[in-house]
Amino acid sequence: MSELEPSRRPAELQRREARDADLVAGFDRGAAGREVFTIRDLTKEFGVSARTLRFYEEKGLLAPRRNGEQRLYGRRDRARLRYVLMGKCVGFSLEEVREMLDLYDLGDGQRTQLQVALAKFQERAARLERQRAEIDRAIAELARASLEIQAMLATRPKDEE
Amino acid sequence: MSELEPSRRPAELQRREARDADLVAGFDRGAAGREVFTIRDLTKEFGVSARTLRFYEEKGLLAPRRNGEQRLYGRRDRARLRYVLMGKCVGFSLEEVREMLDLYDLGDGQRTQLQVALAKFQERAARLERQRAEIDRAIAELARASLEIQAMLATRPKDEE
DNA sequence: ATCCCCCTTTACGTTTACGTAAACTGGTGA
DNA sequence: TCACCAGTTTACGTAAACGTAAAGGGGGAT
Numbered sequence A, B: 001m002s003e004l005e006p007s008r009r010p011a012e013l014q015r016r017e018a019r020d021a022d023l024v025a026g027f028d029r030g031a032a033g034r035e036v037f038t039i040r041d042l043t044k045e046f047g048v049s050a051r052t053l054r055f056y057e058e059k060g061l062l063a064p065r066r067n068g069e070q071r072l073y074g075r076r077d078r079a080r081l082r083y084v085l086m087g088k089c090v091g092f093s094l095e096e097v098r099e100m101l102d103l104y105d106l107g108d109g110q111r112t113q114l115q116v117a118l119a120k121f122q123e124r125a126a127r128l129e130r131q132r133a134e135i136d137r138a139i140a141e142l143a144r145a146s147l148e149i150q151a152m153l154a155t156r157p158k159d160e161e
Numbered sequence C: 001a002t003c004c005c006c007c008t009t010t011a012c013g014t015t016t017a018c019g020t021a022a023a024c025t026g027g028t029g030a
Numbered sequence D: 001t002c003a004c005c006a007g008t009t010t011a012c013g014t015a016a017a018c019g020t021a022a023a024g025g026g027g028g029a030t
Helices: A039-046 A050-058 A075-089 A094-106 A111-155 B039-046 B050-058 B075-089 B094-106 B111-155
Strands: A065-067 A070-074 B065-067 B070-074
Touching: A039 A050, A039 A070, A039 A075, A050 A070, A050 A075, A070 A075, A075 A094, A075 B111, A094 A111, A111 B075, A111 B111, B039 B050, B039 B070, B039 B075, B050 B070, B050 B075, B070 B075, B075 B094, B094 B111
Parallel strands: none
Antiparallel strands: A065 A070, B065 B070
16 A cells, blocks of 8 residues: 555555554554564565565664574564554655664653654654645646646637648 | 655755746746846746756756857747746656657647647646545544554553652 | 856766565475 | 575665766956
């Protein structure tokens, strides 16, 4: 689901099965008992590529343990991934998501962390509303221009014929 | 003005004086009598950088005459620039704008050109509406998450104290 | 002559979120 | 043993729309 940003990317798989993801909460909900997941497990469950998961790790969003070379993701990683995807979904950049996750890790009892997240959410919502206003304006402009064009077409019915 | 796209760029001057620009029409309206403009004239009038104008030229959007090395823009270039900026403003890419302008140049009597433009405008409007729907969804999700967080904050009033 | 300003060209840098290719390792079934 | 699959790392490629730096030309004012 979604891009928000006018899809300039290939067009991904779009079948994001983790539709039930949730920005808050969900941080502790297990996944049908499982405790550890391979990279393949997560790609299937969340509909993202393995490359994406490694990329997120590279960016400090995930930090799976290792079994030699192989990555092993725990419930914590899974929850973080869910958070990342939902964050993206509502328009946060990975960097913004990382900041929030880092705050969560500091975990000063979770109070200021929650407050910061709340502020960010509201700020983001405000940004989105401004975006929507711009889009409305653009749509109106396009509609107006369309009418003008139609009028011109009506005036010049078949050109010179 | 505007971005539509979540401003990831520096934040431009924003003071776009060509507020009266128009997507259609305006193609022949002169500018207070002037017939020829320097690059500086246009940067001031439209609030874009000289670099931008050269960039547009490089992309085939403008084609000013030359006086030696100096660029001389005519009314036609001015009108095209206006069209480019308005196109951007409603979310067309420069490439899309160029296609429309090219069609205009073919000028087969302007009829099919107008029809194509009309179709593009409507298509674009449809895209924008889809975007708006996504934004609405994101806003709703953020609002929901915010409520959850507030609930959590209410439950954990002052942490351990 | 020197400063200063505007103009020019060429070309690399920026941002985001990965895709994709190359080359390699390790385990498994036939 | 060979093929094959899944995993790994490194590193370059992509898209959009310019910004910015480097290096130089031309002309006017002082």
